Every structure is written in structure tokens, then in C-alpha cells.
Amino acid sequence: MTLHTLLFATATALFVILLALQFRLWRGQLDLFLCMTASLFTLLWLMVSALLPGLSTLHATVTQLFDIAKYGAWCLLLWHLLSGAVGSHRSALQQNRYALIGLSVAALVALISGFSFSAAHTTLLTTLNTLSHIGMASATLLLIHALLRAPQPANSAPARWLYRALALYFFYDLIFFSLALLGQAWPLLVMLRAMFAIALATVMMTLLPRTLWSKKIHVSHETAHRFTLLTLLIVYLAVILIVATMVERDLGDGIGFSFTLLIAALLLLLVTFCTSEWRRKQLRVFLNKHFFNYKYEYREEWLRFIHTLSRGGAGAHLLETVIEALAQIVNSHGGLLWLRSDTGAYTLAAHYETVAPATTHAAANSSLVKFLSEWQWIINLDEYAAEPSLYQDLILPDWLVNHPNAWLVVPLMQDVELLGFVVIPQSVTMHDINWEDHDLLKTAGRQAATHLAQLMAVRALIEAREFQAFSKLATFVIHDIKNLIAQLSLLVSNAEKHKNNPAFMDDAIKTVANSVAKMNRLLAQLREGGGVPNRAIKLNLNAVIHEVIQHRSHHSPQPTFTSHPTSLLIIAQHDRLAAVLEHLIQNSQEATAPSGWVKVVTSCQANEAIIEISDNGCGMDEQFIRERLFKPFDTTKGEVGMGIGAYESREYLRELSGEIYVTSQPMEGTTL
Secondary structure, three states, X not given: OOHHHHHHHHHHHHHHHHHHHHHHHOOOEHHHHHHHHHXXXXXXXXXHHHHOOXXXXXXXXXXXXXXXXXXXXXXXXHHHXXXXXXXXXXXXXXXXXXXHHHHHHHHHHHHHHHOOOOHHHHXXXXXXXXXXXXXXXXXXXXXXXXXXXXXXXXXXXXXXXXXXXXXXXXXXXXXXXXXXXXXXXXXXXXXXXXXXXXXXXXXXXXXXXXXXXXXXXXXXXXXXXXXXXXXXXXXXXXXXXXXXXXXXXXXXXXXXXXXXXXXXXXXXXXXXXXXXXXXXXXXXXXXXHHHOOOOOOHHHHHHHHHHHHOOOOOOHHXXXXXHHHHHHHOOOOOEEEEEEOXXXXXXEEEEEOOOOOOOOEEOOOOHHHHHHHHHOXXXXXXXXXXXXXXXXXXXXXXXXXXXXXXXXXXXXXXXOEEEEEEEEEOOOOOOOOOHHHHHHHHHHHHHHHHHHHHHHHHHXXXXXXXXXXXXXXXXXXXXXXXXXXXXXXXXXXXXXXXXXXXXXXXXXXXXXXXXXXXXXXXXXXHXXXXXXXXXXXXXXXXXXXXXXXXXXXXXXXXXXXXXXXXXXXXXXXXXXXXXXXXXXXXXXXXXXXXXXXXXXXXXXXXXXXXXXXXXOOOOOOHXXXXXXXXXXXXXXXXXXXXXXXXXXXXXXXXXXXXXXOOEEEOOOEEEO
């Protein structure tokens, strides 16, 4: 082993230890994450420099790539630290933006010159490459200089020594490439780069635990997971490159075969991590446990929880999504949902990807329900089996104890009442839960209980509206029956006097037939739950009014009818429209003395049919019109009236996109 390889291998080993120490100290801080990234690329550059010396094209290309990545990562860290240090002093950042611009240009030139293999321009490309490295080193030193002049906390004592160590490291790079530009490429100068890297790693390992890393900005858990996978991939590719180079150098068949097996094993490990969800979850649990202050990234967890709850719409799907949303918090799948019924007992409302127990009922006074209501604790069945005394006097039901994979019982608390509970099966990756799991599950359980309570309230409201609609229909039907009774009663009262009159008998038969037809239609409406059996058709409005006036002509005062124009066509249901018009004309007749008048006039304005019903009866004041005229069940007819005729008339006309406007003066009359 040459001295060159020994120095670079030592520096590589120290940066491996440094990277492990950074992982140990890391709790999601962004600045320490950037420091780890810079250390990783420095490690890769050192490793390639140690194990691939002298291999012309491949060595130059790979070393160049990792060297540029190293400069970029360190400058990104320094710029981030400088941004946090100067705060609102934007001028300081703008003064140093030229350093970043210079770094970007130098890196671009280095990439172009490093990947150009034109033999005709070798000298020019080598010069450009060296100048670009001088530019990158200079830009890095400018950022370090700005940081050393920055205020606290970026310029604390440990941080200053770190900046000085970095300045020394990159200052030697500046000297190294300056000498290389002058044609001085002694092997000792190359080995000194490794020695300065050893010094940098030693200083950083000493000062790293005492440096105050920012707690304001954190790297998300997902970024940490992806970074770890990316690190494994980069290390894997570096090992592959090294092995390929050693095999290319003819290091012996035995060694080549051994390294081939190593490549196959590493490839299998990489494919396993990339394709196995279980392995990735295990890695996520490991990182959360060892490298974060908190086990969960609560923003992401809560967004995922809310997204899962709101997925799939309302109805039975919500019951299953509640189970799924709670189970995924602890990397589980499926579960059982129990909800409180109207009797106060708890019944199995849904089960998802889990075997349903034979028992689907839990009494309100059972030990399980009382424990969840009183203590509002998460029940861990593994913990309960090991130490039942931790759960007071709780006695679990047989169906829960004997369930093949039940693990956690999460209460769904709505304020202080237990709305239900969810049984979560055993997780494939998590077996121990701590206070964070308990707090998150209890909070999520309360949110799920709110969603379920809204669902139950919506269902109750729908049922109430269905009953309300049926009650409203029944009221209208009763009103129509009352009118039919009034007609038949009038017929019976006149029968004794006119029973020998053939014209009266003909009119009586028509009245009875009309009443029977109306009652059959009302019965059909009740059977169809509010649906109207006769559909809307095109009607001649004047013809319908003429029929109604003929029917009301037996009552005083007799209404008169004037139509303008002679034909008004509308889309409506004949019977309902006729009933509305008859009711309005009847009200005018009843409000007018026999010697008075009731007039009906039709007209058309802007493609709208206008019906004007006017009388010179007792009239109404504005307060009565505003507060009582269209109020249901408010009547001025005593026990004879029901108070829904005017309301029903207005509602149907509104269904036809119409409206009733009332103008009236007491003792002068009314116009509709």
C-alpha cells in the first residue's frame, strides 16, 4: 500500500466516523443535514481518490464529479448558515451572491472540461479545469469570510473554529490548484490534500457536539428517509465502481470472483430496499427512533389522516376510512369499528380487512366500555396480557381477547362521551408504542369521532326530513280531503230540496265522480311517498281558469273572467294548478259580500303569464299579509280552516317559477 493510498484511506475512515457522529447528533435540523450531505460527498471523493489512483479516464471523471459535488454541498451549507446569520440584512446576502454565481460558473466549466476528452484541446481543457477549481475554492472562502464577520449565533465560539478549519482546508485547495496552474503537480501536494482532510475531520469531530445547530428549520422525516436511501445507493455505486476497477486491474481470479459475489449481494440488498414496503417501513421506524426528537412528523401525519378521512365521500365508506386512517398511523392495516346505538349499547358498525368477531354487541355497562369512557386510554393488548394491573380493574371481553390479531383499542371520544372505539390489528413493523403514539391516536380518535358524529347527524337529519316531507304531504292531503268533504256536504244538504230535479242529479253525479277521482289521486300520492302520479303537461291556462270559474259559479259573488290574450300555454299539472286557482278564488269569494264582485284577469308580459284575482271584500292590512297570510296552520276561519291553503298555493306556484304578490287595503279589497 502506497503512502498516497494510506493517507486517503485514513481520511476516508475519519469521514465515515464523522458522518456516523453527525447521524447520531441529527434531530432533523436542516443545517446539520446539509453538513451531513457535504461530509458525504467529501467522503466519496476521498474514497475514490484512495482506491482509484492512476486509472486515467475513469479516475479523472469520477473524481471530478465528486469534487464538484463536494464544493457545491459545502457552499450550500455556508450560504444557508449565512442566510440565517444576517437575518433581515439583505445587503450582506447580495454582496455574497457573486460568490455563488462564480461558484456556479466554475462548476459548469469544470464539468464541461472534465467530461471533454478531445485530445486536440487537452492543454486548454486542463487549464480551464484548474481555473474552475480555483474559482470554486475562492467562492467558498468568500462565504466563510462573510460568516466569520456575521453576528451571533452563527459566529459562536465552536462555529468560528469550524469555519476556520474549513477555511484552512479550502485555502490549501486554492494553493494546490494555483500551483497546478503553474505546472507544479508534485505527488506530495496531492497527499497534502488528504492530510488537510484528516485535519478537517478531526476538528469537526471535536467541535461538532458543542456546535449549536438550528432548531427553527427541520428536514422532514420523508426527506430523511429519501436521503438515507440515496446515500445507500451512492455508496453502492461507489463500491461497484471500485470493484470494477480492481477486477479491471487483474487482481486475480479468486479476488474477482469474491468481488462478483459481493456485487450480487449488494445488488440484492438494494433491490430489496427499493421494492419491499416492509423494509422501507422498518428503515423509517429506525430513523424516527434514533435520529429525531419526535417520532412523527405531525404535519404530514395529520394531512394524511385528514385526506384519508375525506376520501370516498359520505356513507358506509366513511366508516371504513375511519378504520384505515387510524390504523395507518401505526403502520397497521384494517380493523373493527364499534359505534353507540340509540339504546346506548355499542354494536359492530364496520370491519375492514379484518375478521369480524362472532359477538357484535357490547353493553353500555360492560367493563371495556366503562374503562374507555372513564379513562379515555389506548388499550395495548400485549401490555394488558403482560401487566393487567396497569389497566385498573379492566376485564376484556372474550371476543377481544381471543381475536387472532387484535392489538390496540382506540376510544373515539366526542367531548366527554364515548361515541365508539376502533380495534386495530397488529402492525407488521411496529411492536412497541410510546407516549407519542398514544397522544396521536387519541387526538386522531377525537377527530374521527367528530366526523362520525357529523355522519350520524346527517343521517338523522335525512330521516327527519323524510318524516317532515311525509307529514307535509299528509297535511296537504288532509286539506284536499277537507275541501272534498265540504263539496259533498253541500251536495247532501241540497239533496232533500232538489233530489227530484234531473239537472241537480246530473250535477251531483259529476261532483261525486270528481271527488272519487281526486281521492284516488291522493291515495296514489301517499303510496308513492310524495311523488305525483300525473306529470306536468302543456296546458291552456285560460281553459283551466274557465273550468275553475264554472265550478265556483254556484257561490256568490260569481267571479268574472277576462283573458288577454285568448291563449296562454304553460307547463304544469292540471289538478294541482286547478286546486290552487280554486282556493285563491274561493278565498276572494269568502272575503267578499254577496253583492260585491270578484274578477279574474289573465295577461302576458315578457313571456310570463300573469293572473290577477281581485275583489272588493274586507281586505287585509300589511302586517297580516307579511306575518300571517302565508304562515302554515294559521287561519282566520276558526275550526273550519286549516291555515295551509295559501301556503300550499304559493309553494306550488314557486315550483312553476312563479310567485304570489298581494296588494290589499282593509275594507277596500284585495288584488293577487
